[in-house]
Amino acid sequence: MPFTVAIDGPAAAGKGTVSKAVAAHFGFAHLDTGLLYRAVGAKVLEGADPVEAAQSLTPADMQGDLRTPDVAQAASKVAVISEVRAALVDFQRNFAARDGGAVLDGRDIGTVICPDADVKLFVTASAEVRAERRFLELSAKDHDVSRDQVLADVIARDKRDSERKEAPLKPAEDAVIIDTSDLSIEGAVALAVAQIASKR
DSSP states (O other): OOOEEEEEOOTTSSHHHHHHHHHHHHTOEEEEHHHHHHHHHHHHHTTOOHHHHHHTOOGGGGOSOOOSHHHHHHHHHHTTOHHHHHHHHHHHHHHHTOTTOEEEEESSIIIIIOTTOSEEEEEEOOHHHHHHHHHHHHHHTTOOOOHHHHHHHHHHHHHHHHHOSSSOSOOOTTOEEEEOTTOOHHHHHHHHHHHHHHHO
């Protein structure tokens, strides 16, 4: 039986970490939908047309380092293109409908991709907390960034994601909000697991 968990939220809020942990806990398949947009963004940085890149996306395109600041910004820019979003919708919905359960994390899973998901979570945190997390993550990978630059990038991306006409970033009306600003990873995962367990 399909059982769909939709987890949305802004960059570096912890939704990816929570999603992977939840999927492992329940034995569900996991899809980081942001990687789809990052893969398209990476192809665009190499000179590809955004719509053609989205329509021809393959699993091989999801490999490599897609977590650089340049790719993140490119992903956010291609995500506002309606033809790009349309090309990736079917891929995501087919994944969500698989038997055995699926966890999808992104920006519009509970609002657009899977509005009938069995469980909807919105994982968030303050921009300052998210920027610090992203700064530490990038610094650990030897990316040359400053805290101010990362915070500016986070704020710019939040604005672009929440103000775009197509599928803006926002919690679904029936989503449970998990604010990780002052939560440990374990605490956030425990809250998510409890929500899902109550609906199964």
